[in-house]
Amino acid sequence: MNKPLALLGGTPLCQQSWPQWPQSSxxxxxxxxxxxxxxxxxxxxxxxxxxxxxxxxxxxxxxxxxxxxxxxxxxxxxxxxxxxxxxxxxxxxxxxxxxxxxxxxxxxxxxxxxxxxxxxxxxxxxxxxxxxxxxxxxxxxxxxxxxxxxxxxxxxxxxxxxxxxxxxxxxxxxxxxxxxxxxxxxxxxxxxxxxxxxxxxxxxxxxxxxxxxxxxxxxxxxxxxxxxxxxxxxxxxxxxxxxxxxxxxxxxxxxxxxxxxxxxxxxxxxELLDQQLAVRRTNAHRLDALLRSLGFFPQETSAGTTARAHYTYVVRLPEDLLERAPIARLGAALGAELGLPCKTMYASLNRNRLYQPASRPRFDLGREFADAVRPERYALPAAEAFSAATLALPHRMLLADAQAIEQVAAAFEKVAANAHQLCD
CATH class of the missing domain: 3.40.640.10 (Type I PLP-dependent aspartate aminotransferase-like (Major domain))
Structure with missing residues (x-):
């Protein structure tokens, strides 16, 4: 599947309009x-x-x-x-x-x-x-x-x-x-x-x-x-x-x-919540199977979970794909194919640029406190690895029809097959 990526001027794989959010009645x-x-x-x-x-x-x-x-x-x-x-x-x-x-x-x-x-x-x-x-x-x-x-x-x-x-x-x-x-x-x-x-x-x-x-x-x-x-x-x-x-x-x-x-x-x-959740669960289950067959890793949940609520659809990318292109570029390429924001997951809190206690004078409560709340003091290898390898897609995507969900999987496949273009 050697096709020009939409991010680089190619034709987007998906031409449809996605459900909007929020929705009202x-x-x-x-x-x-x-x-x-x-x-x-x-x-x-x-x-x-x-x-x-x-x-x-x-x-x-x-x-x-x-x-x-x-x-x-x-x-x-x-x-x-x-x-x-x-x-x-x-x-x-x-x-x-x-x-x-x-x-x-x-x-x-x-x-x-x-x-x-x-x-x-x-x-x-x-x-x-x-x-x-x-x-x-x-x-x-x-x-x-x-x-x-x-x-x-x-x-x-x-x-x-x-x-x-x-x-x-x-x-x-x-x-x-x-x-x-x-x-x-x-x-x-x-x-x-x-x-x-x-x-x-x-x-x-x-x-x-x-x-x-x-x-x-x-x-x-x-x-x-x-x-x-x-x-x-x-x-x-x-x-x-x-x-x-x-x-x-x-x-x-x-x-x-x-x-x-x-x-x-x-x-x-x-009044709308349970119906929307049910649609998302059905589509997420279908997308999970499609992406696993392509070598991707949808986010798992704990064994005791009896019903999921999909705020974001989170996917871990395979290591060989991450070696071929930066994750931010892969997310941008996927978003361009789908016409949806496909963002990297939050940075781990010990490296998150939004978490800066020292930037607020109100937290200057002495040297001991300042050292205790310094985020870089924490080693979080699993959190860093999770953040560095995952993309999050918006939950409104999961309110679309089954054909649209298949296009999401096809977009993942297209980006993976042409990831080399993102390094040119």
């Missing part, structure tokens, strides 16, 4: 109109005689995941920050953070003046390696955070055992895993808390947004205080035009509230 528009007409655009606005959209979404998402409680938040980063603080993490405490993740996994820990301890990952899933966690624990470890990455679910059975044996809370970062299940249960329900992001690219999105789920009522109460400047929703409905948030003076918080517009969108989007 008539229900989404009705909900937004309802918020506009309600004259209450935030939970900190005056009560209008009916439950807020934020409260409705919290109940709906708790029911969807099977969690006892859900506290919505403004972003995924805010959700993780709230969960860490609610679990008692504070200044100079250590928090286990997986070596491959979006930068917020580490920066949220820094944001509460705690120390992110970067820990290596499983080479096949890219998720936190339980064996490495045990080696990294210290008397100062106050929490373990685990990220379900791409389309993989981490090894929760072992991580839960480690956390339980040591009396350390496990916080699941499910920003990329809405609807994924392990041992038949929704991710986010295994640890002390599960955090979610509803940012633009996420599987459940309102542009920006987040949530924390938990089965612990006292933890949920702390989360509620942390997200609304130390206020919580009143136990009984107030009079019209009165505030529904009441000041308890139990715990000082911050403003991480989700707006009524975002909450209304999320309730509508939640």
């Amino acid at each position: 008539a229900t989404t528009r009705r909900h937004l109109d309802a918020v506009l007409d309600s004259h209450r655009w935030s939970i900190s606005g005056q009560y209008r005689g009916e439950p807020s959209w934020e409260e409705r979404f919290g109940k709906a998402f708790a029911q969807y995941t099977g969690a006892g409680h859900c506290v919505p938040a403004s972003t995924g980063t805010a959700s993780l920050t709230m969960a860490l603080e609610a679990c008692g993490v504070g200044a100079h405490d250590e928090v286990i953070v997986p070596g491959v993740s979006w930068v917020a996994s580490a920066s949220a820990v820094l944001g509460i003046n705690a120390i992110p301890v970067l820990v290596d990952v499983d080479p096949h899933t890219g998720c936190l390696d339980p064996a490495r966690v045990e080696q990294a624990l210290s008397p100062r470890t106050r929490a373990i955070t685990v990220v379900h990455l791409g389309s993989a679910v981490a090894e929760l059975e072992q991580l839960c055992r480690i956390a339980s044996d040591r009396g350390i809370p496990l916080i699941e970062d499910c920003a990329q895993a809405h609807g994924a299940r392990y041992a038949g249960r929704h991710v986010g329900t295994f640890g002390a808390a599960g955090t979610f992001s509803m940012q633009h690219s996420k599987l459940l999105t309102s542009g920006e947004g987040g949530a924390v789920i938990t089965d612990d009522a006292s933890l949920a109460r702390r989360l509620a205080h942390l997200r609304a400047d130390g206020r919580i929703l009143a136990e009984t409905a107030p009079s019209i035009d009165e505030m529904e948030l009441v000041e308890t003076a139990e715990l000082m918080g911050s403003n991480y509230c989700l707006s009524e517009f975002h909450a209304a969108i999320l309730i509508a989007q939640l």
Whole structure:
């Protein structure tokens, strides 16, 4: 298959239009109109005689995941920050953070003046390696955070055992895993808390947004205080035009509230989620088989996974292909054939240019702290290898039809066969 690559002026293999993201429905528009007409655009606005959209979404998402409680938040980063603080993490405490993740996994820990301890990952899933966690624990470890990455679910059975044996809370970062299940249960329900992001690219999105789920009522109460400047929703409905948030003076918080517009969108989007997940799973299963037959390695997941959620479709490239062309060029060539962004995976956090604690004066808390949070002090060979060999394709690709999925595999085959052109 010696053909000019589209990146270099050849004809793109795929000419079709791909599904767009985010997607909305008539229900989404009705909900937004309802918020506009309600004259209450935030939970900190005056009560209008009916439950807020934020409260409705919290109940709906708790029911969807099977969690006892859900506290919505403004972003995924805010959700993780709230969960860490609610679990008692504070200044100079250590928090286990997986070596491959979006930068917020580490920066949220820094944001509460705690120390992110970067820990290596499983080479096949890219998720936190339980064996490495045990080696990294210290008397100062106050929490373990685990990220379900791409389309993989981490090894929760072992991580839960480690956390339980040591009396350390496990916080699941499910920003990329809405609807994924392990041992038949929704991710986010295994640890002390599960955090979610509803940012633009996420599987459940309102542009920006987040949530924390938990089965612990006292933890949920702390989360509620942390997200609304130390206020919580009143136990009984107030009079019209009165505030529904009441000041308890139990715990000082911050403003991480989700707006009524975002909450209304999320309730509508939640109705679409399972159907979209099912389409992605079917297409991903088909693409897995096609790519394996061509010598590529789709991202694996832990043995206990019972349902995957494909935030990105992650593929490890074979060594001989990586020897013939740089991975960034291979991703660009694949993207040009498909008309889709095909990006390299996040750089490991010890080498990630977005993770630079020394660039923020607020983290200048003395020499010992500065040395502890210096990312290059951590050796993460598996994380570095995973990042250096994998490409991530957007989940909207998996909402296309079966013929389009075959074209994705054909594009991989074309780029691999003509990789020599990328070095000319």
